[in-house]
Structure formats: C-alpha cells, structure tokens
Amino acid sequence: MLxxxxxxxxxxIWEQIVQQLKELLLKKVLQPGDKLPSVRExxxxxxxxxxxxxxxxxxxxxxRIIETRRGKGTFITETVVPQGSEQQLGDIRQxxxxxxxxxxxxxxxxDTLVQWIDGYLNELGGESHANRPQSD
Amino acid sequence: MLxxxxxxxxxxIWEQIVQQLKELLLKKVLQPGDKLPSVRExxxxxxxxxxxxxxxxxxxxxxRIIETRRGKGTFITETVVPQGSEQQLGDIRQxxxxxxxxxxxxxxxxDTLVQWIDGYLNELGGESHANRPQSD
Amino acid sequence: MLxxxxxxxxxxIWEQIVQQLKELLLKKVLQPGDKLPSVRExxxxxxxxxxxxxxxxxxxxxxRIIETRRGKGTFITETVVPQGSEQQLGDIRQxxxxxxxxxxxxxxxxDTLVQWIDGYLNELGGESHANRPQSD
Amino acid sequence: MLxxxxxxxxxxIWEQIVQQLKELLLKKVLQPGDKLPSVRExxxxxxxxxxxxxxxxxxxxxxRIIETRRGKGTFITETVVPQGSEQQLGDIRQxxxxxxxxxxxxxxxxDTLVQWIDGYLNELGGESHANRPQSD
DNA sequence: GTGGTCTAGACCACG
DNA sequence: GTGGTCTAGACCACC
Numbered sequence: 001m002l003x004x005x006x007x008x009x010x011x012x013i014w015e016q017i018v019q020q021l022k023e024l025l026l027k028k029v030l031q032p033g034d035k036l037p038s039v040r041e042x043x044x045x046x047x048x049x050x051x052x053x054x055x056x057x058x059x060x061x062x063x064r065i066i067e068t069r070r071g072k073g074t075f076i077t078e079t080v081v082p083q084g085s086e087q088q089l090g091d092i093r094q095x096x097x098x099x100x101x102x103x104x105x106x107x108x109x110x111d112t113l114v115q116w117i118d119g120y121l122n123e124l125g126g127e128s129h130a131n132r133p134q135s136d
Numbered sequence: 137m138l139x140x141x142x143x144x145x146x147x148x149i150w151e152q153i154v155q156q157l158k159e160l161l162l163k164k165v166l167q168p169g170d171k172l173p174s175v176r177e178x179x180x181x182x183x184x185x186x187x188x189x190x191x192x193x194x195x196x197x198x199x200r201i202i203e204t205r206r207g208k209g210t211f212i213t214e215t216v217v218p219q220g221s222e223q224q225l226g227d228i229r230q231x232x233x234x235x236x237x238x239x240x241x242x243x244x245x246x247d248t249l250v251q252w253i254d255g256y257l258n259e260l261g262g263e264s265h266a267n268r269p270q271s272d
Numbered sequence: 273m274l275x276x277x278x279x280x281x282x283x284x285i286w287e288q289i290v291q292q293l294k295e296l297l298l299k300k301v302l303q304p305g306d307k308l309p310s311v312r313e314x315x316x317x318x319x320x321x322x323x324x325x326x327x328x329x330x331x332x333x334x335x336r337i338i339e340t341r342r343g344k345g346t347f348i349t350e351t352v353v354p355q356g357s358e359q360q361l362g363d364i365r366q367x368x369x370x371x372x373x374x375x376x377x378x379x380x381x382x383d384t385l386v387q388w389i390d391g392y393l394n395e396l397g398g399e400s401h402a403n404r405p406q407s408d
Numbered sequence: 409m410l411x412x413x414x415x416x417x418x419x420x421i422w423e424q425i426v427q428q429l430k431e432l433l434l435k436k437v438l439q440p441g442d443k444l445p446s447v448r449e450x451x452x453x454x455x456x457x458x459x460x461x462x463x464x465x466x467x468x469x470x471x472r473i474i475e476t477r478r479g480k481g482t483f484i485t486e487t488v489v490p491q492g493s494e495q496q497l498g499d500i501r502q503x504x505x506x507x508x509x510x511x512x513x514x515x516x517x518x519d520t521l522v523q524w525i526d527g528y529l530n531e532l533g534g535e536s537h538a539n540r541p542q543s544d
Numbered sequence: 545g546t547g548g549t550c551t552a553g554a555c556c557a558c559g
Numbered sequence: 560g561t562g563g564t565c566t567a568g569a570c571c572a573c574c
Binding site for chain 4: 295363369372373376380382
C-alpha cells in the first residue's frame with residue numbers, strides 16, 4: 001500500500017489515512033470501483049490497530065467517498081459528488097486565512113504560495129474535475 | 137482587546153489567541169514595542185482561564201514575536217525575524233497540500249483559492265514585509 | 273425474478289429478500305400455493321451466495337409465510353395467519369416511534385407521513401386483508 | 409439520567425443513546441444550551457464503556473445537535489437546523505415502506521398506524537417545530 | 545473472509 | 560476536570 005504514517009505528526013493516524021486515500025483517488029491511483037485493502041490487512045501492513053483503520057474508513061464512507069459491501073469489503077464509490085456544504089467551505093477559508101498569516105511571518109511570498117498550489121494541482125493530475133493550474 | 141474567542145471552534149483557544157495577535161501585528165494594529173495586556177487582564181477580559189492566555193504568550197515568545205521583561209510586562213519584539221525554519225516551512229507546505237486536496241473535493245477552483253489568498257493579503261495591508269498581492 | 277438487491281444498502285441481503293418477497297405477496301404477484309425458485313436458482317440469478325438465500329427462506333419459513341416440502345421445493349403457505357405476536361407488535365411500535373422522532377428532526381410533517389403510508393398501501397393494492405387507505 | 413439501555417436489543421448501544429437523547433430534546437426535557445453529562449459520568453451511570461458514550465456524542469455532534477467545548481463538556485446546540493438531506497429523507501421513506509409492509513402482515517390497520525403516530529407526536533409535545541397531530 | 549460493536553485500559557491536549 | 564486518540568482483544572452478523 002502506498003500509505004505512509006507519520007507517527008510523530010500531531011494529526012491523528014486515522015486522519016492521515018483519510019487524507020492520503022483522498023490524495024490517491026485524486027491522483028487516479030485509486031479508481032472508482034476499486035477495492036480497498038481490508039481493515040485488517042491495512043492495519044497489519046501499517047502496524048497499527050484495526051480500529052484506527054476502521055475509523056478512517058468510516059469517515060470516508062460518511063463523506064461518500066468509499067462504500068462497504070457487507071462481507072465483501074470496502075470499495076471506492078462509483079458516483080462522485082463534488083459538493084461542499086457551507087460549513088466545509090468556511091473551514092477551508094478559515095484554514096487558508098491562517099495559512100496566509102503564517103506564510104507572512106515566515107517570509108513566504110504570495111507568488112510562492114500560488115506556485116506551490118499549482119505544483120500540488122499538477123501532482124494531482126490535470127484532469128481533476130474542479131482544479132486546474134492556470135496555464136492549462 | 138480586539139480578540140474574539142470562538143468557544144465552539146475545534147482550534148484550541150490558546151491557538152486562536154496566537155493567530156489573532158499575529159494578525160493584529162501584520163495589520164499594524166499592534167506595533168513593535170507595544171505592551172500587551174497582562175495574562176490576568178487578557179484572561180478576565182476574554183472570560184477564559186489565565187493558563188490558556190499564558191500558553192498563548194509562551195508560544196508567541198517561543199516564536200520570538202513577543203518578549204517578557206521581568207517586572208515590566210510583555211511587549212512586541214522590536215526586531216522582526218521573517219525567517220522560517222525548515223520545519224515550519226514544511227508544516228506550511230503540508231497544510232497547503234491538504235488544503236488543495238480538500239478544495240478539489242469541494243469543487244473549489246484554483247483561481248478561487250488564489251483570489252481568497254489575495255483577499256486575505258489585502259486585509260493584512262499591502263505593505264507587509266514579504267507578501268504583496270497581484271502587482272508584485 | 274422480480275427481486276432487486278442493493279449491495280450498497282446497509283440492510284442485509286437476506287433481509288432485502290424477505291421484505292421483497294413479502295411485498296410481492298401482498299401485491300398478489302405471488303399467490304398462496306405458488307412455488308418459489310430453489311435456493312440455488314435464486315442465488316445464481318441474483319448473483320449472491322446460496323447461504324444468503326437460504327437464510328432468507330429460513331426466516332420466511334419461521335414466519336410461516338412459506339414452507340418447504342421435502343423433495344418438492346418451497347411454496348407459499350396456503351393458510352394466512354395475520355396475527356402478530358406481542359413481540360412483533362412491540363418491534364413495529366418501536367420502529368415507528370424512532371421514525372417519528374427522526375421525521376421531526378428532518379422537518380417531515382405528520383401529514384406527509386400519513387400520505388406516504390397511504391401511498392405505500394395503494395401500491396400494495398387496496399384489497400390487502402388488514403390495511404386499506406383512506407376510505408376505511 | 410433518563411436514559412435506559414436495552415442490552416438485548418439489536419440496535420447498538422451508542423445508537424440507543426442517540427435516539428433517546430433526540431427524544432428528550434424533542435420533549436423539551438433537554439433545552440438548547442443545557443450541559444449533557446460528561447462522557448465518563450454517563451458511561452458509569454449506564455454501566456457501559458466511555459468509548460460507547462463517546463461514539464454516541466460524536467454522532468450527535470456530527471448531526472449538529474450537540475457541541476463540545478474543549479475542557480468544558482458537551483452542550484445542546486443553540487441554533488436548531490431542521491434540515492434533512494435527500495439521502496436522509498430517502499432512508500425515512502424506505503424505513504416507512506418496510507414498516508407498512510410488516511404492519512400489513514401483522515394485521516395492523518392503516519388507522520392504527522396513524523393513531524400511533526399521533527400518539528408519539530403528542531408525547532413529543534405539541535410545540536415541536538415540524539410535526540403536529542391533525543387536531544392541533 | 546468481511547466490517548461493526550463493545551470493553552478495558554492507557555495516554556494526551558485542553559482549560 | 561473535559562473529550563480525543565490509540566491499543567489489544569473479544570464477539571457478532573453477514574456473505
């Protein structure tokens with residue numbers, strides 16, 4: 001599996017899993033319909049507790065990104081619904097604002113930030129539904 | 137004091153204080169050399185625990201943004217050191233990456249993100265040392 | 273067969289079968305004395321595990337809705353026994369109560385609920401033994 | 409606490425807690441702003457594991473019915489947002505349909521169902537925002 | 545085999 | 560004191 005856990009990070013392990021699986025999906029490494037490793041498999045390969053993986057999977061299911069079929073395992077959802085609630089958009093904006101403030105302090109210029117964003121969007125692949133770097 | 141605490145927010149109160157003080161500084165509402173309210177003062181005016189304010193001040197001091205002069209109080213540092221450690225830069229990049237991924241899922245376009253960034257930079261005032269929107 | 277399995281649903285497959293067979297019976301698509309497909313037949317036509325079909329049939333048999341005649345197959349029971357145990361009635365009431373509570377939260381009005389009930393009863397056909405919409 | 413756990417029930421304990429707390433809220437036994445018992449308190453009074461209570465609280469928070477203030481405890485949300493997603497409405501309708509089918513089998517008439525609904529709505533108190541028995 | 549639930553007990557951050 | 564995270568290990572339903 002292409003997931004890497006940073007034990008020293010302050011972000012919970014289950015959240016790291018959620019984020020990295022989302023990233024893999026946007027990068028098309030994982031495709032709709034694909035089967036995810038079972039809870040136990042992933043847990044043992046990451047050397048963590050199955051409950052932790054389970055929590056990550058449940059969160060992804062809550063976000064309709066994956067779905068579980070009883071007794072068969074967990075799969076990437078076929079229909080993608082790129083729709084954010086007001087609440088979630090507010091969270092993004094809030095996080096972005098704090099990030100801009102921090103960047104100011106660290107001497108990261110506006111243009112550098114934009115370059116980084118474009119870089120990440122390129123990593124995710126140009127075909128991603130909503131985001132595309134300018135020059136595309 | 138121009139600080140507002142959101143009790144419901146998931147970000148710790150001490151972190152909200154740190155962020156807002158930084159913001160006030162970038163907006164030049166607070167200037168180098170200015171005296172900050174004492175821990176007890178700020179705590180009682182915000183109706184929060186003094187320990188919480190103390191923790192915020194400690195963090196700001198760790199970042200060399202404020203300094204305590206024993207017996208005199210807490211002051212904004214005179215010398216500005218807009219230089220981020222590798223560690224901090226890595227944190228910013230990591231946060232930005234996650235933000236880009238989430239934005240992709242919520243259907244927030246690259247250009248929207250850039251607009252938001254420029255908006256926040258304008259709020260902070262165009263003269264800020266490192267960042268400047270657009271015309272740069 | 274007129275049965276449709278929703279793999280994504282959280283209700284177990286065997287339960288989906290039970291419910292839909294009951295529905296077909298109430299709709300008079302299936303009549304007392306009719307022969308049901310064998311466990312293997314139904315399983316292969318629904319692309320599911322025979323054990324799952326078997327469990328559904330066992331449940332229906334427990335409820336005296338179908339009966340197996342050894343060597344001959346499975347049939348809809350001739351004698352209808354529209355009499356619920358206290359236990360079953362309690363379950364219904366409990367389920368209905370939770371449904372009413374959830375409806376309250378979702379803003380579904382009392383009248384809407386009643387309309388939905390009448391709608392389903394109409395689907396089942398007005399001649400059903402115990403229930404009849406409106407004119408009753 | 410006015411919560412009762414049915415150990416023999418098939419519905420998970422955390423879900424029973426969610427349902428009963430919702431009911432208490434609709435009955436105005438719990439009011440917006442009220443403090444809920446702490447996770448540990450409720451757990452020990454119900455003789456269950458704190459994790460189980462925690463799961464219930466997290467689910468209620470996800471539904472914006474309660475909110476936790478760090479270090480202070482868990483509280484009923486002030487602003488009520490009676491808004492259901494399409495998905496949730498579909499779930500209700502599906503549950504209602506199955507309930508109607510079961511009722512048909514158990515000989516529960518349409519009018520009995522409606523009477524039960526009105527009874528539950530009365531229990532919840534006539535002032536409830538969306539539902540009201542006819543005669544009101 | 546799969547995931548879901550629950551327990552017991554630990555550690556941590558926050559206030 | 561509060562809730563959040565994680566582990567270890569158990570049991571269960573479903574397929």
